[in-house]
Amino acid sequence: MADVKYTNEHEWIRVDGDVGTIGITNYAQEQLGDVVFVDVPQVGRNVTKGESIAVVESVKAASDIFAPVSGEIVEANGALTDSPGDVNAEPMGKGWFFKIRLSNKSELVGLMDEAAYNTFVKGLG
């Protein structure tokens, strides 16, 4: 089973081999409200952990999405162009944003597992 990790920026990354699929958590989509546009990164782009690489726009505001790990963007979810609401409906399913081929798998160590993330969210009140 693929391993899912979480960041304190409310992103999730599901790692399968050396490719991680990235999106935002259910908590994040609830906070944002209706998503109307996702600006996903170009395939082929090399990104560094912590870099702002995508933007999710809700009716209310724009929010940056940061690379949870370093690597190369190998795929972007083009379906979000026509159905950005997938992010609200299935944030951890068809509402995924992009896939990264990890250049340094050890960066995953610093991320939270599901239990730790749930505790983190509870702490936000």
Next chain:
Amino acid sequence: MTELKRTPLYALHKELGARLVPFAGYEMPVQYPAGILAEHAHTRSAAGLFDVSHMGQVRLTAKPGQNAAKALEALVPGDIAGLMPGQQRYTQFTNESGGILDDLMVTSTGDHLLLVINAACKDADVAHIQKHLAATCEVEPTFSRGLLALQGPLASQALARLAPSVAAMKFMTGAFVVIDGARCYVTRSGYTGGDGFEISTPADRTEAIARQLLAQPEVKPIGLGARDSLRLEAGLCLYGHDIDTATTPIEAGLLWSVGKERRAQGGFPGAAVVQKQIATGASRKRVGLLPDGKAIAREGAEIVIAGKILGKVTSGGFAPTLGRAVAMGYVERAHSANGTKVELMVRGKPVPAEIVPMPFVKHAYYRG
């Protein structure tokens, strides 16, 4: 941090599952569980109920031998003296340089004037009115009253079930109406560009009336998030964003709200500036902007024409009715013609856009 105030509908908002946020010193519903897009669509297709009790309501009554409408004209450029009983006008409090201190609605009941002012400005507005009009008028803030907006194509049908007389009211008129046994003041007006009403209610009857309205099959509760996207589509100004003390009614494209006689005669703060701008044109102008593609240019985005920054976006967002982004902002008048190609700087990247007429979504006021 000072304690946030609550409107008479606070408990009802909680019960309806609203997400409450601080807004102009109040704890207000930004959205209900349906979400902004669904709430927006519902208001455009049926009827939405908004709690706007945070806005300020002020009663202005002439002292013996005085005329409240004439007195108020010393502070605003609108034709107030010409209001017949039951008529309503949109106008602005201006400062000495013609800038806008606040925008407001004024309705004449025949006996007195009713003012509706912005929540964030209401204390300053009342001080301003008292300072200038205390000699001629009784100035009574009635900030505890409720104010409900019922907006949308089915608003009339829904409200008429509780108060049949409202169906015959025309846009920008007001009347005392009994709803659920309470004496309310209803105007056929709103902030969505569509048909609708604003209902001023006694504080302690506001919740009962709101519940009666929500019990109508057409009506759903709508938060401030959709209120903003609705007014943006309608091309209506939001005070503190699209208009402020450094913006005149002429620059803002509000010449239509300046009374015809008042353009000639002046007599309001900043009249000289406003009259000069009417005669020779303002140096900048509020325009509608339609960005290409899906990117959203929000407040603060620079407007670039031929490589030069010539203005800024003052409101921008997603227009749910159109399924695309829209914006408004100010540009130098020489570059303000419809069809002008511009670029909006969104997160450092230029997004091509075009200057277009407003509103973005056609107004649908009921004029009888």
